[in-house]
Amino acid sequence: MISFDTDGHRFNFRAVAVITTRDHVLLHMLEGDEYWSLPGGRVEAGEDAATAVAREMREELDIQVKVGRLLWIVENFFTGGGRSHHEVGVYFATEVPPDARILDFSMRHAGNEQGRKLEFAWFNRQELASIDVRPAFLRNALAQNPLQFAHVVNRDTGRVA
Numbered sequence: 053m054i055s056f057d058t059d060g061h062r063f064n065f066r067a068v069a070v071i072t073t074r075d076h077v078l079l080h081m082l083e084g085d086e087y088w089s090l091p092g093g094r095v096e097a098g099e100d101a102a103t104a105v106a107r108e109m110r111e112e113l114d115i116q117v118k119v120g121r122l123l124w125i126v127e128n129f130f131t132g133g134g135r136s137h138h139e140v141g142v143y144f145a146t147e148v149p150p151d152a153r154i155l156d157f158s159m160r161h162a163g164n165e166q167g168r169k170l171e172f173a174w175f176n177r178q179e180l181a182s183i184d185v186r187p188a189f190l191r192n193a194l195a196q197n198p199l200q201f202a203h204v205v206n207r208d209t210g211r212v213a
Contacts, residue, residue, distance in 0.1 A: 053094035064139040067104035068092035069146035070123055070199065073155060076174040077194050079185065080112075083169040087184040090143070091172070093165075101142040112163040112170055115152050120145035123199050128187045130208040145199065 054065035068090045071078040079088040093108040095101055102119040109117045124143040131137065148154055154161050154172065163170035175183060180191040187206040193199070 053096055055094050061136045061138045064137065065095045065101075066092055066139055066141040067095050067101040067108065068141050068143040069105045069109055069117065069119075070143050070194075071117075071146050071148060072177065072194075072199070073174075075177055076157065077177050077180075078154065078172060079175055079183075080163060080170050080172045082165055083171075087186045088173075088175070089186050090190065091163075091170075092141070092143075102144060105144050105146060109146070109148075112165060113154055113161070113172070115148055115154060117149075118147040120147060122201065124193065124202050124204055126187065126189070126204045126206055128206045128208070130187070130206075 056063055069092050070090060078091065080091045081088050091108065091112060092105060093111075095104040096107075099107070105119045106117055109115055121144065122142060123145055124141075126139075126141040126143060128139040128141055129137065130139070157174045161172040163172055177194045177197075180194055183191075185191055186208060188208050189204050189206045193202070193204070
C-alpha cells in the first residue's frame with residue numbers, strides 16, 4: 053500500500069467508492085472509530101486507483117462492483133493517532149450488482165478490514181449534516197444531485213482518527 057512517513061506527516065494514497073442508490077449513500081465505520089466514512093482503502097504500488105476500489109470492495113464486502121466515473125480528487129489533511137496526515141484520495145462513482153445483499157436498506161451490514169470489523173449502513177444523502185462523516189466536505193458534496201466533479205482541499209482540524 054502507498055503509505056509512508058515524511059516530514060512529520062503520514063502520507064496515504066486512498067481510492068474511494070461512492071455508492072449511491074435512490075437518495076442514499078453507503079457509509080462504513082471501522083471498529084473503534086466514532087465516525088462514518090466512505091468505503092475504500094489504500095492503493096497498492098503499481099495498482100491504478102479504480103482497480104484498488106474494486107479490490108477493496110471484494111476484500112471488505114465480498115462483492116464485485118463496477119467502478120465508474122471519477123467524482124472527486126481530494127487533498128485531505130487531518131490529525132489521527134497523534135500524528136498529522138496528508139492524504140490524496142480519488143473518489144469514484146461505484147455500482148453494486150442489483151441482487152447484492154448490501155442493497156438491503158433495512159439492516160446494517162458486516163464487513164472486514166484486515167481482521168477489524170466494519171459496519172456498513174445506508175444514510176439519506178440530504179441528512180448527513182447531523183452525522184459525523186469524514187472527511188467533512190462529504191456532508192455537502194454527497195447532497196448534490198447530480199454529484200459534481202471537483203478538486204477538494206479538506207482540512208479537518210482537531211480530527212482524531
